[in-house]
Amino acid sequence: MVVANLRQAGRALAIGALSLRKLGAKLQPGIRFVCYHDVLPGETASLEAQLLLMREQGEFIDLDRAIGLMEARSVLDRPLFTVTFDDGLVTTCGEAWPVFERLGIPLSIFIITSLVGQPGYMSWDDIAAMAKSPLVTFGSHTVNHRNLMSLSADEVRLELTQSKAEIEAALNRRCDHFCCPWGRPDRDFRSDRDPQIAMEVGYRSFLTTQRGLTRTGDKLPLVKRDVIHMHSSRAELRHFLF
Numbered sequence: 001m002v003v004a005n006l007r008q009a010g011r012a013l014a015i016g017a018l019s020l021r022k023l024g025a026k027l028q029p030g031i032r033f034v035c036y037h038d039v040l041p042g043e044t045a046s047l048e049a050q051l052l053l054m055r056e057q058g059e060f061i062d063l064d065r066a067i068g069l070m071e072a073r074s075v076l077d078r079p080l081f082t083v084t085f086d087d088g089l090v091t092t093c094g095e096a097w098p099v100f101e102r103l104g105i106p107l108s109i110f111i112i113t114s115l116v117g118q119p120g121y122m123s124w125d126d127i128a129a130m131a132k133s134p135l136v137t138f139g140s141h142t143v144n145h146r147n148l149m150s151l152s153a154d155e156v157r158l159e160l161t162q163s164k165a166e167i168e169a170a171l172n173r174r175c176d177h178f179c180c181p182w183g184r185p186d187r188d189f190r191s192d193r194d195p196q197i198a199m200e201v202g203y204r205s206f207l208t209t210q211r212g213l214t215r216t217g218d219k220l221p222l223v224k225r226d227v228i229h230m231h232s233s234r235a236e237l238r239h240f241l242f
């Protein structure tokens with residue numbers, strides 16, 4: 001425990017020092033996909049502060065537009081931010097959503113269809129209510145949130161098609177985006193197989209947790225994202241996002 005805390009403190013110090021190099025630097029043009037999970041009651045002020053910090057640095061665009069820019073290989077001439085939430089947690093609806101709605105910022109939510117309506121997860125009614133807003137996009141985060149590396153190609157195909165079909169039937173609209181559980185290339189999915197399957201079954205994107213800025217010419221379906229937590233400091237945000 002002590003070692004873990006020390007390691008964490010060391011990491012925070014290192015990130016703080018690294019982030020100083022970026023103070024005052026001009027932000028690169030490109031898209032930053034932000035990956036959030038849980039927002040606990042009492043953390044909405046941190047969420048709002050983080051979003052306002054991003055808004056100072058660039059412009060928010062929704063996932064469809066971000067993927068459209070990538071598909072068109074558009075020249076990205078300014079910093080853009082696209083916010084995503086994984087897992088379809090009830091806090092995304094209850095805690096985070098009011099902040100996004102008030103600030104008018106688009107968000108995408110990736111749901112695990114077998115867990116919809118389970119304790120801690122959004123219900124289909126919550127999902128349908130949020131889907132009415134033009135700010136909200138829903139995507140698939142599989143049926144069962146299993147590690148795709150451990151599955152056969154047929155099993156991966158089933159996780160991707162079944163969740164897509166369920167979301168499309170529930171919302172009566174296309175489900176174009178897929179977000180891989182955990183999302184680390186060749187640890188949580190096979191980079192030589194699974195993005196290809198996603199394209200074959202009709203998705204436009206395959207979101208990962210590989211960090212980095214998306215620049216003009218970055219190839220789909222793979223989409224890099226930066227995982228950010230509510231407790232992430234300004235220095236961490238500066239280090240990872242700006």
Ligand SMILES: [Zn+2]
Pocket residue numbers: 086087141145180181182
């Ligand atoms: Zn997940």
